[in-house]
Amino acid sequence: MEEASELIKAICKLRRNGVTEDTVNDLAEEMADMEIMLEQLKVMFYLFEGVEEWKNYKLKRLSKMVKEAMNSVSCH
Numbered sequence: 001m002e003e004a005s006e007l008i009k010a011i012c013k014l015r016r017n018g019v020t021e022d023t024v025n026d027l028a029e030e031m032a033d034m035e036i037m038l039e040q041l042k043v044m045f046y047l048f049e050g051v052e053e054w055k056n057y058k059l060k061r062l063s064k065m066v067k068e069a070m071n072s073v074s075c076h
Ligand SMILES: [Mg+2]
Pocket: 003, 006, 007, 029, 030, 033
């Protein structure tokens, strides 16, 4: 989980130092590392379909929550 730790550190550095060319570039590098690691985990544990199913479920739920929030705002 080294890559996850490095991504968290890059996010903390960005929050601490603000948005600069350096902090955004570090964030991009660590996001790339994390994406590569996640793809490796999908290969190792045959999780391509399983992850897609969870993403679809969670995106639908999020979409529903956003719609409900927008409806409640427009009613007042
Ligand atoms: Mg890294």
